[in-house]
Amino acid sequence: MEYAIELKGITKSFGPVAANKNINLSLAKGEILALLGENGSGKTTLMNILSGIYMPDSGSIFIDGKKVSINSPEDSGKLGIGMVHQHFKLVERFTALENIRIGMRDAGRFMHGADVRKKIEDTAAKFGFEIDLDKVVSNMAVSEKQTLEILKVLCYGAKIIILDEPTAVLTVQEIDRLFDVLRKMREEGHSIIIITHKLNEVMAISDRVAVLRHGEYIDTVVTKETNEKALTELMVGRKIELNIDRPVMEKTHPLLEIRDLTIKNDEGAVAIDHINFYIRGGEMLGVAGIAGSGQKELCEAIAGLRKIEEGQMIHEGESIVGMSPKKILEHGISMSFIPEDRLGMGLAPSLSITDNMILKNYNESKGIFVDRKTAREEAQKVIDRLEVVTPSTETPVRRLSGGNVQKVLLGREIKSGPNVLITAYPVRGLDINSSYTIYNILNEQKKKGVGILFVGEDLDVMLALCDKIMVICHGRLQGVVNSNHTTKEELGLMMTGTINIVNKDGKTDGIAKDSAFTDEEGKA
Amino acid sequence: MRRYHLVRRADSRIGRTIAFYAVGILVSLLIGAVILFALGINPLDYYGKMFTIGLVGNRYGYKSIEGFLKIFVPLLITSLALSLSFKMRFWNIGGEGEFLIGAITASVIAFNSEGMPNFVTVLLMCLAAMISSGIIGIAIAALKVRFNTNETLMTLMINYIMLYVIRYIGETKADWNFFLREDSERPKFGTFPDSAVMTGIPIGQFKLLWSVIIAVALTVIVYIYLKYTKQGYEISVVGDSSATAKYAGMSVGKIVLRTMFISSAMIGLAAALTVSASGTISDTVTNNVGWTGIIVAWLSKLSVPAVFITSILISVLQYGCQAAATQYPAIDINYADLLQGLILFSVLVADFAANFKIVKKEEAKNA
Numbered sequence: 001m002e003y004a005i006e007l008k009g010i011t012k013s014f015g016p017v018a019a020n021k022n023i024n025l026s027l028a029k030g031e032i033l034a035l036l037g038e039n040g041s042g043k044t045t046l047m048n049i050l051s052g053i054y055m056p057d058s059g060s061i062f063i064d065g066k067k068v069s070i071n072s073p074e075d076s077g078k079l080g081i082g083m084v085h086q087h088f089k090l091v092e093r094f095t096a097l098e099n100i101r102i103g104m105r106d107a108g109r110f111m112h113g114a115d116v117r118k119k120i121e122d123t124a125a126k127f128g129f130e131i132d133l134d135k136v137v138s139n140m141a142v143s144e145k146q147t148l149e150i151l152k153v154l155c156y157g158a159k160i161i162i163l164d165e166p167t168a169v170l171t172v173q174e175i176d177r178l179f180d181v182l183r184k185m186r187e188e189g190h191s192i193i194i195i196t197h198k199l200n201e202v203m204a205i206s207d208r209v210a211v212l213r214h215g216e217y218i219d220t221v222v223t224k225e226t227n228e229k230a231l232t233e234l235m236v237g238r239k240i241e242l243n244i245d246r247p248v249m250e251k252t253h254p255l256l257e258i259r260d261l262t263i264k265n266d267e268g269a270v271a272i273d274h275i276n277f278y279i280r281g282g283e284m285l286g287v288a289g290i291a292g293s294g295q296k297e298l299c300e301a302i303a304g305l306r307k308i309e310e311g312q313m314i315h316e317g318e319s320i321v322g323m324s325p326k327k328i329l330e331h332g333i334s335m336s337f338i339p340e341d342r343l344g345m346g347l348a349p350s351l352s353i354t355d356n357m358i359l360k361n362y363n364e365s366k367g368i369f370v371d372r373k374t375a376r377e378e379a380q381k382v383i384d385r386l387e388v389v390t391p392s393t394e395t396p397v398r399r400l401s402g403g404n405v406q407k408v409l410l411g412r413e414i415k416s417g418p419n420v421l422i423t424a425y426p427v428r429g430l431d432i433n434s435s436y437t438i439y440n441i442l443n444e445q446k447k448k449g450v451g452i453l454f455v456g457e458d459l460d461v462m463l464a465l466c467d468k469i470m471v472i473c474h475g476r477l478q479g480v481v482n483s484n485h486t487t488k489e490e491l492g493l494m495m496t497g498t499i500n501i502v503n504k505d506g507k508t509d510g511i512a513k514d515s516a517f518t519d520e521e522g523k524a
Numbered sequence: 525m526r527r528y529h530l531v532r533r534a535d536s537r538i539g540r541t542i543a544f545y546a547v548g549i550l551v552s553l554l555i556g557a558v559i560l561f562a563l564g565i566n567p568l569d570y571y572g573k574m575f576t577i578g579l580v581g582n583r584y585g586y587k588s589i590e591g592f593l594k595i596f597v598p599l600l601i602t603s604l605a606l607s608l609s610f611k612m613r614f615w616n617i618g619g620e621g622e623f624l625i626g627a628i629t630a631s632v633i634a635f636n637s638e639g640m641p642n643f644v645t646v647l648l649m650c651l652a653a654m655i656s657s658g659i660i661g662i663a664i665a666a667l668k669v670r671f672n673t674n675e676t677l678m679t680l681m682i683n684y685i686m687l688y689v690i691r692y693i694g695e696t697k698a699d700w701n702f703f704l705r706e707d708s709e710r711p712k713f714g715t716f717p718d719s720a721v722m723t724g725i726p727i728g729q730f731k732l733l734w735s736v737i738i739a740v741a742l743t744v745i746v747y748i749y750l751k752y753t754k755q756g757y758e759i760s761v762v763g764d765s766s767a768t769a770k771y772a773g774m775s776v777g778k779i780v781l782r783t784m785f786i787s788s789a790m791i792g793l794a795a796a797l798t799v800s801a802s803g804t805i806s807d808t809v810t811n812n813v814g815w816t817g818i819i820v821a822w823l824s825k826l827s828v829p830a831v832f833i834t835s836i837l838i839s840v841l842q843y844g845c846q847a848a849a850t851q852y853p854a855i856d857i858n859y860a861d862l863l864q865g866l867i868l869f870s871v872l873v874a875d876f877a878a879n880f881k882i883v884k885k886e887e888a889k890n891a
Contacts, residue, residue: 014532055529057883305771326773337771346771348764355757359772362757370757 003065004029004160004191005050005081010059012045019045020056023217025210027160032182032192034206034223036199036235038431042215043195044086047162051083052076063160077103079160082153086164088145090137097133100152123155127184142291143174150181161185162193167201168457169291172492179205197235198458199228211235236432244436244464245443246483249282253316255451256302256333256420261311263297263475271297273475274311279420279451284442286466286483287455290495294475295455296337299424302453303335304328315420329360334418336409336426337455346409349398353390354379356397357412382411386441403434410441421445424455439465459488473497531883541878548874552866559862563854570848577840578847586730588847594801595811596839597739598623598794602817603835604746605790607826611750612763612783618664618679619791619814624686625660626653626792628693631805634720635702645719646734646800653796654789661788662781669777683814690807703805715804722800735797742790747828759783811842819868823875841867 005027012020020042027033037043048054050061052073061068063079070076076083090099101116110116117133124131129151137145146166153161163182167175182192182205196202202209203223211218211234218234257278265271271294279285289295300306302313304325313320320328336346347356358375365371379393386407390400397405406426413421423442427435442465446452456462462469463483471478471494478494479501493499557567572580577592579585602619609616616622630649637645660682667673693703695711705714724733750756758779762769769776794813799805820838824830845860 303771324773325771329773335771346768348761348768350764351760355760358757359761359768362754368754369752370754 002029003027004063006062006065007046007050008060008062010046010049010056010061012042012049012054012056018215020049021215023059023212023215025217025220027191027193028208029191030186030189031207032186032194032205033220034202034209035193035195035212036197036202036209036231037212038197038235041212041235043212044164045215046212047083047164047193047195050076050081050162077156077158080158081160081162082156082158083162084146084149084153084164084166086166086168088149090145090148092138093136095134095136096131096140096148096151099137099148100155103152103156120151120155124151126188127151127154127181129181142169143171143177146170146178147181154185159189160191160193162195164195165197166194167196167198171290171495172459172488173496175201199231200460202231203228213237232432244439244461246284246465246467247443247447248467249446249449251283252281252449254278254280255316256453257312257314258302259312259314261298261301261313262309263294263301263306264309265294265297270309271475272301272472275472275475275477277470277477277480279453281419281449281451282446283468284446284452284454284466285480286462286469287453287472288459288462288469288491288495289472291457293472293495295424295472297475298472299335299337299422299453299455302328302333302422326360329416329418332417332419333422334413334416334420335422335424336413337422337424347397347405350396352379352394352396353383353388353400353408354393356408357382357415359412360416378415382408382415386411386437403430403437406430406434406438407441410438414441414445418450420451420453422453422455425457426454427461428457435461459491463488463491471495476500477502528882528884530880533879533881541875544874544878545871548870548877549867552863552870555866556863559859560855565852565854570852573848573851574844575840577844578851586728588843589730590733591847592839592843593733593736594798595843596835597733597735597801598798598811598813599816599820599839600739600832600835601742601794601797602791602813603820603824603831604743604828605787605794606817607821607824607828607831608746608750608759608790609784609787610763610821611826612759612780613766614665614668614763614780614784614787615676616661616679616784616787617676617814617818618660618682618788619817620810620812621679621682621684621686621814622657622660622788622791623795623798623810623814624683624690626657626795627799627805627809628686628690629653629656629792630796630799631703631716634716634799635714637719638717640719642719642721642723646722646796649720649800650793650796653792655792657792657795658785658789661784661791665781665784669780687807690805690809694807713804713806716800720800721803722797733801735801738793738797742793743828743832750828755779755782819872823871838868 003026005025007023007025010020010023011018023042023046025046035043035047045054049056050070052070052075055071061070068079070079091102094102097117097120098111100120101111104116120133129147131144131147131151135144137148140148146169150161166178170178182194185192194205206223208220208222209226209231210220211231213235221234259276261272261275262270263272275298277285287295287298297306301308304320304323304327308321315331315333318331320331320333323331348359354372354375357379358370362370365374376393382388383390383393388400388404388407388411390404397408400408410423410426421442426438426442430438442452442454454462454466463486466483468480468482469486469491470480471491473495474497476497478497478499481490481501490499494501553571560567560570578588582588602623606616606619630653633645633649633652664675664678664682667678668675693701694713697704697711703713705712722733722735724731750759758769758774761772761774762776762779766776769779791814795809799809802809816838820831820834824834841864842860845863846857849855849857849860
């Protein structure tokens with residue numbers, strides 16, 4: 001077989017951590033290779049080596065059979081390697097054409113030359129991209145930005161395309177369209193590496209699958225000859241049960257009711273637009289939507305961190321609108337939001353587990369001094385109960401692995417004994433094992449009669465875990481569906497705003513029949 | 525092909541850090557020795573005088589210690605104050621300006637204190653300096669909290685504004701200007717009446733000024749404040765992640781205002797103690813503590829005990845350089861500044877070397 005890329009013995013360490021250990025990997029010409037591995041298994045590091053961002057400590061790279069040395073992204077581009085990063089590298093204020101043009105070094109003096117436009121249009125037509133070249137990036141939807149990124153590397157003449165988690169931000173329908181483009185590229189003779197940890201996508205698109213685990217190369221298998229279960233075992237290193245529990249509970253009275261809620265985002269645009277829903281005790285309500293559909297603003301509003309424009313938020317028959325975050329917390333609503341960088345909100349990364357435990361109640365002890373003795377005991381309790389792996393209670397949270405960080409965060413939220421738990425992306429970036437621990441923690445809370453709002457990304461997980469799923473699109477409610485009576489496709493269509501089932505049967509969302517709080521009371 | 529690249533060291537061993545620092549200082553001293561040698565001075569002799577801050581074989585040795593302490597006290601307090609704001613990730617680089625404001629307001633009281641009891645005057649000077657510096661600090665913090673202005677620019681500008689204010693005062697002969705000597709034709713800063721000059725505890729000929737005792741006490745207080753109090757805890761959280769602080773229900777704005785007030789007020793206090801101890805004011809009264817304090821705070825990694833020790837070392841260096849330079853006609857104070865610069869620079873390089881290493885790229889063994 002002819003190989004587009006061969007990697008031999010690639011090793012890269014960051015301090016004591018070996019991100020890549022003696023990795024051998026080959027990409028055949030005209031194939032789609034899926035690179036599979038849990039978080040922290042070294043996928044992104046390896047691809048960054050190929051794109052010239054990192055230099056390997058040892059090892060050699062062969063492109064088309066010739067040994068090469070990649071010292072900069074420019075070298076990588078000259079060798080025909082193009083990378084589409086997970087976080088897009090686009091100039092927000094430029095148009096699509098300008099974004100592509102700035103990287104074309106040998107295309108004459110003028111920014112908007114006719115030949116430049118022609119070249120880009122030709123490439124777009126060849127691969128079947130639909131794109132408005134004069135649209136400014138800041139006005140583009142996520143999927144448009146991604147199309148632009150891919151078109152960009154194709155215009156630079158890349159024959160080897162690396163896509164880092166391209167599907168994370170897309171809906172089911174958009175993923176299908178992306179896969180069509182990738183297949184077309186394969187037909188044109190391009191070689192593609194796609195990084196993902198969604199197994200169904202690996203099965204759908206790839207020819208072969210290479211698996212990494214803890215920075216080590218495990219194996220490459222032909223997709224047709226394997227299945228999801230076998231791949232999981234390769235990835236995790238042992239057999240694992242893939243079923244998520246969903247205990248069915250007796251649902252009690254409505255705990256949190258949201259009526260006609262409107263919230264603006266930081267830029268002053270409407271983020272949440274007249275949304276109605278409620279959560280009962282012993283129930284888990286999922287929130288599905290494309291990234292940036294208002295999930296963050298909704299969570300912040302309920303936790304009292306964001307001003308609302310209109311509407312009511314009622315907790316056990318009492319309005320919580322205008323209450324301070326502290327007051328809301330005392331009421332029994334606890335919010336944990338895992339942002340994209342995982343540490344930005346909810347935890348202070350440089351402080352110890354002990355110090356993070358008391359973040360929300362350090363002020364309750366008497367006197368001017370912080371009560372670290374109680375805090376240390378509480379930290380130890382959380383460590384024991386949730387099996388947090390840490391050298392001690394005094395270890396800075398930053399030094400813990402992702403799963404343990406999230407356990408600490410959830411542990412603190414549960415510690416205060418809330419009756420409404422709002423959790424956004426609690427398994428973001430976690431490997432399979434840690435994810436299951438988190439699901440168990442949430443289910444335990446549910447069994448205790450806590451109402452849970454679960455803002456998630458992975459539809460499969462939400463269908464398995466949540467009792468009901470609420471879908472939002474551009475801040476508008478698209479409907480609340482029962483997990484047992486819906487499909488991924490339906491959710492996908494609701495997420496893009498194609499289907500709206502609010503008030504379909506003439507029933508109003510958001511006002512539970514046995515609510516202790518009438519609409520009139522709220523207006524008074 | 526690039527064969528070498530930089531890698532952060534995995535662990536930080538205190539022994540290695542000290543070794544690198546020692547090598548760095550040695551190298552800078554060697555460079556300094558070459559210059560001394562070229563000027564015809566015996567470097568060993570010079571360095572000997574420098575590191576003993578002119579104590580050895582000096583009949584007036586106690587004067588050396590007093591001189592050293594006059595440099596040490598303002599540097600220590602300023603560095604502590606800056607550490608406080610840096611811990612909150614508030615880049616207060618306006619130490620110079622805040623110091624000058626304090627010095628000016630303290631001097632206003634000092635020049636008008638004829639006949640007042642010494643204790644009352646000095647106390648008033650300290651209070652006035654702390655309040656005036658604190659107000660400027662809180663104003664800059666308020667702009668940051670309210671309009672999200674860039675505090676680095678704002679505090680930097682204060683330095684220049686105050687420098688020109690004090691130069692204006694120092695160069696303007698006018699009826700209102702009680703800062704200047706009346707008996708001098710040329711504009712010249714006057715000296716404080718005795719009522720405004722810092723006293724102390726006499727130990728033989730040596731006088732231990734109250735300012736030294738205040739500075740040491742402040743070190744202990746700041747240490748406890750940062751490490752054990754709720755307000756100290758709030759500073760760490762805000763510095764680590766202001767989003768988290770907000771999420772935890774802290775009012776970030778209030779914490780920023782409060783901490784900046786304390787930080788600036790401490791610098792004001794340093795200024796009041798300095799002008800009172802020297803009995804006069806000038807446009808070089810800061811002795812650059814606003815800048816040197818930044819270096820002290822960062823070299824100490826914002827740890828209070830380390831700030832104390834680093835302040836001593838840098839003060840020894842500064843005073844020692846000056847003391848030694850006065851004994852040789854061939855060199856002047858500029859050489860002292862040069863040597864100080866060399867040593868500080870090499871310490872920073874050593875600090876970098878202690879945290880990073882250069883590694884060689886290896887070829888694959890099995891390729």
